[in-house]
């Protein structure tokens with residue numbers, strides 16, 4: 001990558017924020033990383049760890065702590081805080097963070113009002129939080145990550161189930177990053193040809209995979225951080241590519257959508273859904289809109305609906 005950008009802000013120095021910052025330090029295409037977190041202690045600790053790494057590998061990237069408003073000048077910000085709450089949900093686990101995370105994400109949006117850089121939202125439920133951050137900040141370049149990781153998991157799973165190389169599988173997952181994810185089976189190609197997709201097994205694995213990661217490691221971090229990196233390089237115009245990200249449409253829906261980025265500018269590309277998949281996407285839309293209604297009072301900073 002020849003071009004370099006000035007600064008990337010990371011808000012939330014937890015599992016995802018730490019991993020994204022590590023990837024960015026190794027990648028070397030930004031000059032500065034600005035870190036804010038729930039406590040000064042965790043932000044300072046991450047900065048110290050990153051600068052140790054940068055020195056060891058001779059990375060040009062320098063990390064520093066920063067207040068959120070100081071990130072207004074960053075080329076991009078990554079929104080990955082998690083409010084403290086106990087997640088006991090068995091189903092719809094990402095949606096369980098709705099009411100706890102909404103005030104945090106809305107507050108960040110207000111503090112970054114009018115932000116003109118690229119904002120990458122990670123906090124779950126990510127489709128709803130992406131809409132919330134978009135409304136609270138008024139920013140035009142807000143993208144939620146989730147579907148790109150689902151798509152990667154789908155291709156890996158399908159390759160295993162069909163016993164083919166993963167490079168021969170073209171397929172994506174869109175819609176909600178959650179239980180209402182829509183597998184684009186009709187448009188999937190294996191070795192360039194349509195294929196019978198074992199959808200039940202695929203959905204089982206899409207649910208089981210993050211659970212296995214959480215059970216073994218506490219939190220998923222590398223897959224999501226890779227998706228953040230893909231979103232950043234596309235949105236900053238460093239790479240022209242297609243990536244599935246959540247964006248707010250003029251009608252208010254906000255779901256994972258295939259976007260073709262050219263010089264940092266996105267255009268929506270058709271997902272090639274069949275009628276059943278189209279209906280499932282409409283279900284995901286209804287679900288995320290209903291969830292948004294429960295927390296939209298947070299946009300203005302109201303504490304109660």
Ligand SMILES: NC(=O)c1ccc[n+]([C@@H]2O[C@H](COP(=O)([O-])OP(=O)(O)OC[C@H]3O[C@@H](n4cnc5c(N)ncnc54)[C@H](O)[C@@H]3O)[C@@H](O)[C@H]2O)c1
Nearest residue numbers: 012013014015016037038081082123124126145146219224
């Ligand atoms: N969209 C995806 O694909 C995806 C994947 C993994 C995780 N996630 C979500 O990303 C979020 C972060 O996950 P994690 O595993 O890194 O969590 P974590 O608990 O490891 O870290 C969260 C961090 O947020 C910080 N924080 C809390 N309140 C804050 C505030 N007001 N301002 C700034 N920072 C604050 C905490 O201090 C902590 O460092 C969660 O909501 C998680 O569900 C999304």
